[in-house]
Amino acid sequence: MKEFSIIDNYFKKRSYQRKDVLIGIGDDCAVSSVAAGQQLAVTTDTLVKGVHFPEDAAAQAIAHKAVAVNLSDLAAMGAEPAWINLSLSVPEVDENWLDAFSQGMRELCEYYSVQLIGGDTVQGPLSVTITAMGFIPENQALTRSGAKPGDLLYVTGTLGDAALGLDVALNRAEVPYQHRDYLTNRLHFPTPRVLAGTTLRRIATACIDISDGTLAELGHLLRMSQCGALLHVEKLPLSPAMMESTTPEKALDYALAGGDDYELLFCVPEELKGTLDRALLHSNVPITCIGQMTGQAQKLEMQLNKQPFQYERKGFEHFSG
Amino acid sequence: MKEFSIIDNYFKKRSYQRKDVLIGIGDDCAVSSVAAGQQLAVTTDTLVKGVHFPEDAAAQAIAHKAVAVNLSDLAAMGAEPAWINLSLSVPEVDENWLDAFSQGMRELCEYYSVQLIGGDTVQGPLSVTITAMGFIPENQALTRSGAKPGDLLYVTGTLGDAALGLDVALNRAEVPYQHRDYLTNRLHFPTPRVLAGTTLRRIATACIDISDGTLAELGHLLRMSQCGALLHVEKLPLSPAMMESTTPEKALDYALAGGDDYELLFCVPEELKGTLDRALLHSNVPITCIGQMTGQAQKLEMQLNKQPFQYERKGFEHFSG
Known part of the structure; x- marks a missing residue:
């Protein structure tokens, strides 16, 4: 499987573009800037076929859910989503499937102004790992540990x-x-x-x-x-x-x-x-x-x-x- | 598999600690700060058993390589490594294996002052996805596209x-x-x-x-x-x-x-x-x-x-x- 062409063909050209991303897909790393006064929130979630989505789930639904669960973690922290990285393991190169999957990602990313900045594709059992990054103004993170009696x-x-x-x-x-x-x-x-x-x-x-x-x-x-x-x-x-x-x-x-x-x-x-x-x-x-x-x-x-x-x-x- | 206890037992307590990480493993997201004048470099690489490492590879070697290939991408961009996120897919909870794997990660992270800030563990065929993040002073990224004739x-x-x-x-x-x-x-x-x-x-x-x-x-x-x-x-x-x-x-x-x-x-x-x-x-x-x-x-x-x-x-x- 040619990793390079998969990322290029199905994801790069469809990626929503943000101004704070200086270098997106196609180099050794993505490079982006974090505005002054903002902290970075980072989360990773993996969805595995048969565990987190059914065997017959549509590609678009898998893509939606993989992005959504990560954005949900950002939301729980009070973070505004900005960038995601994708690691996609697929058993084979199925063009229709990749097309629908990238479409599903694109839709949610566009809605929330999130840019796909990089990724890796490997051959293996179907699973999707997304790392999502977002911003929180300094010291405004919503943790799990701040609740007080009476709240x-x-x-x-x-x-x-x-x-x-x-x-x-x-x-x-x-x-x-x-x-x-x-x-x-x-x-x-x-x-x-x-x-x-x-x-x-x-x-x-x-x-x-x-x-x-x-x-x-x-x-x-x-x-x-x-x-x-x-x-x-x-x-x-x-x-x-x-x-x-x-x-x-x-x-x-x-x-x-x-x-x-x-x-x-x-x-x-x-x-x-x-x-x-x-x-x-x-x-x-x-x-x-x-x-x-x-x-x-x-x-x-x-x-x-x-x-x-x-x-x-x-x-x-x-x-x- | 109880994801929570795996991350807690094998990775959290062994994580190298950096001062720029405000919230590490254990909340919905990690939260960290990027110093003024620095840009963020991000890369993701996935290693799959039988594709990127042999079936009988030692856990410590798999961990080392998974971290190293990501730090190598950061190096190629001129970035100083700072944080990594881990998504680990394992077929079963093998304590000795997890112990050796986390030890391998810890050693390399400590050497390069890198903190593991979060992750996800799922049950599935053995594979390791790491997202690594690092810093580059503004406009100093080493791209693939800047070479000139005569260089x-x-x-x-x-x-x-x-x-x-x-x-x-x-x-x-x-x-x-x-x-x-x-x-x-x-x-x-x-x-x-x-x-x-x-x-x-x-x-x-x-x-x-x-x-x-x-x-x-x-x-x-x-x-x-x-x-x-x-x-x-x-x-x-x-x-x-x-x-x-x-x-x-x-x-x-x-x-x-x-x-x-x-x-x-x-x-x-x-x-x-x-x-x-x-x-x-x-x-x-x-x-x-x-x-x-x-x-x-x-x-x-x-x-x-x-x-x-x-x-x-x-x-x-x-x-x-």
Whole structure:
């Protein structure tokens, strides 16, 4: 496989161009400039066929998801996305597939003004590794460790849709016809909360993106912030598609333990509640307060309509089983 | 596989620490600062088992090579290495293997003051993707496109050793016993020419690292710089191990077409020859002038002792066949 021609033919000419990139694809390295006062956020995520996306996933969907999950990590840090690097392992040179894949990347990159600045292609089992880089004004990074007792706990969007979408895609769940596309699109084409992430700078005390399920990510927040939390499970935001497709109990299960939603889970001091509402008005991202941080380190208390709520994870299967 | 614990157990605690890294492994992104006046160089390389390293390669050697080939790209750009991100795909969690792998990474990172700032581990066929980042003072990047007719053509170190080392490792070549280790080490533990790369800033007009063989890389330089070159093949630097292990004809073949040397190939204006010699005195890197750039775009002329030299590539096999 001629690595050079693949990168050149399918990616270089389609790359969105940014002014801060001085040298893009085609030299030993990319070279770009970071504006004064900005810090650099860097993240890497790898998606493997059969583990992170199904065997028959469309090339465009794989590309979208590979970029989106990385932009989601940047968003969770409050970073504005700028550049990505791609390492693509493919079993063979399939022109149609590469065409669709590069198209999927291009669309998301263009939407978020992100430039592909380099990469490597190798022959091997299908997998996609992306390193995404973005900017954060000095000392404004949203970490997982800044939450304080009393902070309100929020999520963006709705929860559990992608996990239900997975069950739909694998024929493990039947849902009303009109909701199928919405749910499977939530799985295959996640929306990174980029604008919400940058808006939350100087408002949120802690933030994390929900890739492995709400409870798992909340667990990370509690551990890193050495806080506890009281979670009102009846407040978990559910989509109309979710509510019309399954039982309330099962919907809660998806919302608490289902993965791949890529919504943001974040904490805001009570006194900044008004600031938060006003700031997010412009970004058109719905948010829901689902609880409050407490002082008991790593203790999670759950209530359903003010009654204690015991939850046993039903054991969601990802592709990896 | 619990990604979190692998990164935490094997990589985080062993990571070399830099002052410009504000947030390392363990949050959604790493966050670091780029000093004023510095540009960022970024490169990604993936090594796949059976393609870029043999099936039975030691974990420490794989780690060394994965880091080294990326630092070599930074060196070729004149960048000072700073941070790397790792994506590691392993078929299973083998503690001894992970231990040796992280040890191999740590050693090279420590030597070059590079911090591992993040990564992702997935279950799959063994492969290693590293994204390396480094600094270049504004407008001092060494590209492939700046060579001018008349520039002298240089290489660092000796050529062909890694390719002969590969033949030794695969039992395709017999060499004197005392040279085996040197040659296979040149294959498995390449030395990135980091100090030479930064020293060449403002001296070299163009630079590239030799990963795919001298002729192939020279071809890239000629194409990108729209120059030609006259190459004196008798000047190609050969190691004593090479000269004592094979015929002169075969040695030339290794030096011209063998891959994986990771030496630098670069161009310097004649009037900076003295500056070059003085600058590299301190870095202890041997360099050899092997030819000169000409004005005929992409035309490569080769001479052996001032006579025209016709070369037919003998067809080196990499692991990929």
